[in-house]
Amino acid sequence: MNNFFKRLAHDATVPLEDMLGRLVKKFALIIMAVGCVIAASAFLTVDLFLYIESVSSPVVAAGSIAGFYAVFALLFFSLALRRPAVVETGAPPPQTVAALMEPANPALLSAPSAAARPTAAQFAANLDTIASPILDALREAGMQKEAKAVEAGTQVAKQLGPFSLVVMAAGAGVFLGRTLGSKRKLL
Missing domain, CATH: 1.10.287 (Helix Hairpins)
Known part of the structure; x- marks a missing residue:
């Protein structure tokens, strides 16, 4: 499995290194x-x-x-x-993001804060929906350790909440990028 991640990381970083080299030139x-x-x-x-x-x-x-x-x-x-000049087109004016997120059913407008932000239960249900196919695929492939790691990650994500999850993912991405970008030999 480790070779898979090494190959995946190499395949992902080679185009970025080429692009960065061209950009520097x-x-x-x-x-x-x-x-x-x-x-x-x-x-x-x-x-x-x-x-x-x-x-x-x-x-x-x-x-x-x-x-x-x-x-x-x-x-x-x-x-x-x-x-910049405003270009007049026959298309209707662009809608704001808030207007696009409003529900079509007026009965749902009674609780705008609930529609704007998901509750912790909705967030947990969304995470379970996202993680279940991944867990099924890992279990079918016989990767029990990886399935347990994904389950643990899902539980941590449920406890963190959306904003903390994004901050943690950004920090992990920086750490992983530095680790994969270094010339050390990965185990």
Whole structure:
């Protein structure tokens, strides 16, 4: 079973490592390109200054170049701060999440807090519904230890509640990711 998890972890991490490698290469190339654009801009600015200075005075050259950069700065700020245009379509306006979660039956609207948040019994029933096919498959495969581990995990999840379960899963994911990402030999 341990070899299965090793292979599963390897198959899951190889595409991520490839993607991360490509991302780092692209980021490095973009940083080098930005550096070259900045250097080119500096040399073109000096060249423009020298040309305008030969035609006119140094004060006019400095002022014209400063004005040139100020106009482009204002243009870029206005583009960055503008709001996106609203596209008119024939479709109805999008509904909010709260409107989508409202029950169609008006009789169920008497207890909106119960409809919005599941009770502990509903949460436990949902967990049992999710875990039962997994437990059946593990028991049919003769994996009794794994089935007991899933049962224990289900019991812990029932006691934790939804928010604590998400926090614990995120922490376990970080720990597992660090463990699988290290170059240590797994047992």
